[in-house]
Amino acid sequence: MTKREVEECRLQYFKSLYFATSTVLPLTSSPDIVKWDDKEKGEFSTKEMYLSIDDSGVRNDFFKEIWKMKIPLKIKIFLWLLSKRRLLTRMALSARGWDGDKSCVYCGTNESVDHLFFRCTQHRNLWDWFLNQFQIRRPRDLEELL
Numbered sequence: 811m812t813k814r815e816v817e818e819c820r821l822q823y824f825k826s827l828y829f830a831t832s833t834v835l836p837l838t839s840s841p842d843i844v845k846w847d848d849k850e851k852g853e854f855s856t857k858e859m860y861l862s863i864d865d866s867g868v869r870n871d872f873f874k875e876i877w878k879m880k881i882p883l884k885i886k887i888f889l890w891l892l893s894k895r896r897l898l899t900r901m902a903l904s905a906r907g908w909d910g911d912k913s914c915v916y917c918g919t920n921e922s923v924d925h926l927f928f929r930c931t932q933h934r935n936l937w938d939w940f941l942n943q944f945q946i947r948r949p950r951d952l953e954e955l956l
């Protein structure tokens with residue numbers, strides 16, 4: 811197919827799309843308006859846009875506190891990646907096409923976020939020691955942590 815033929819196909823597609831949308835009956839008699847999301851004012855703001863792309867507008871108080879803490883940025887980012895289950899565990903790497911061994915080096919179970927932080931007995935001992943230093947009880951799972 812030549813470039814001209816592709817352009818002609820696109821033009822025909824847009825003509826048919828325009829025809830289809832121009833014959834749709836309006837749901838109300840009031841004119842259409844442009845409105846940002848379902849907010850009361852409906853006005854666009856960068857803050858509203860940020861909130862909508864960050865956790866789909868749902869505020870997470872846990873991370874609000876984490877971002878304020880005076881800890882290294884890499885730790886904040888690590889915790890954020892953990893919360894999103896985006897840490898590059900062996901299972902996550904495997905899902906991206908990596909063909910290495912997916913098993914935990916300590917126990918042989920598939921290495922996932924849940925395994926590393928909550929299931930593996932070897933890692934649990936390390937986390938328990940670390941959390942005890944701050945007198946923090948170890949959460950059962952990631953949902954309880956967040």
Ligand SMILES: [Zn+2]
Nearest residue numbers: 914916917930
């Ligand atoms: Zn393990």
